[in-house]
Amino acid sequence: MRRPFKAAAPVKEGPRANNEIRAPRVQLIDFDGSNRGVVAIQEALQIAEDKGLDLVEISPNAEPPVCKITDLGKLKYQSQKKAAEARKNQKVIEIKEIKMRPNIDTHDYETKMKAVRRFFEEGDKVKLTLRFRGREMAHMELGMALLNRVRDEVSTIAKVEAEPKLEGRQMMMVLAPR
DSSP: OOOOOOOOOOOOOSOOBGGGOOOSEEEEEOTTSOEEEEEEHHHHHHHHHHHTOEEEEEETTSSSOEEEEEOHHHHHHHHHHHHHHHHHHOOOOOEEEEEEOTTOOHHHHHHHHHHHHHHHHTTOEEEEEEEOOGGGGGOHHHHHHHHHHHHHHTTTTEEEEEEEEEETTEEEEEEEEO
């Protein structure tokens, strides 16, 4: 016999307010920011109701919990605005990949290095990949020398996040901006 699907109870977001507060006594902060001290929860709810505002639990883990008399809708709105502002200002760091060969020509190398510098200016990490083909596998030291040359050139603007390592026919190194 199949049991009917029972959805989990919805999880309430944000601070507890008014009758959701379970502590018998609370540290009360008045609507103007003054500390009223430790009062019974019923008294705090009555004060909030008289002002036409809500009793909001600010610090639930304190002993006793800290509650403030404020407008709950306004508090939620301000926290949403703050979160949106924080999201707008954050930068997502991407990893850009530059592929080279161990016997790269000087002009090609300079072009790749120009791109590497531009990525660092944008705040992104750079993954340098050297691909070895055929007999190039016998001369790993050329690849290592090339990666060391790149490291030395960008040492003022970047730091090595992952040292050069060989994986199959590829040698990789990750650099991050300082």
